[in-house]
Amino acid sequence: MNRDSRHLESVLHHDIPLTRDMGLKVLDWQSQQLRLHLPLAANVNHKSTMFGGSLYCGAVLAGWGWLHLRLREEGVEDGHIVIQEGQISYPLPVTRDAVAICAAPSAAVWKKFLTMYQRYGRARLTLHTRIVNVDSDENAVTFTGQYVLHR
Secondary structure, eight states, rough: OOOOHHHHHHHHHHTTHHHHHHTOEEEEEEEEEEEEEEEEGGGGGTTTTTTHHHHHHHHHHHHHHHHHHHHHTTTSHHHHHHHEEEEEEEEEOSSOEEEEEOOOOHHHHHHHHHHHHHHHEEEEEEEEEEETTTOOOOOOEEEEEEEEEEE
16 A cells, blocks of 8 residues: 555545445555455445445545545645535445445546636536456446535
């Protein structure tokens, strides 16, 4: 785990206590991609699969964490990140530990987002997260979230 990953995990566990109870861990932050680990045992439902609410939280947090780290890289530390809207799909059950993955939007989308924030003190960014069972690359969950950064 690199320094940025440790920083984010500390922020999440301190500022969002639910993440500790979920057993959420930051796996890595590399090449502008964030990966979070969600253990099945702490998030299991009555069907022995991962609880949908935990999956939703993991997906939201992957986007939130991605934006937090990316802004930190840009030196933007005066804003507050909130989720404004989210859409989720659960095509497959999560039957093992899971990994939530949030990748970067296009460079043009990122540049427009930063420009809007610098100009108006508020900007919106759509991020996509997918969740897979550990040792699988098949999407068990797909999530699209609209995040707002404001001063």
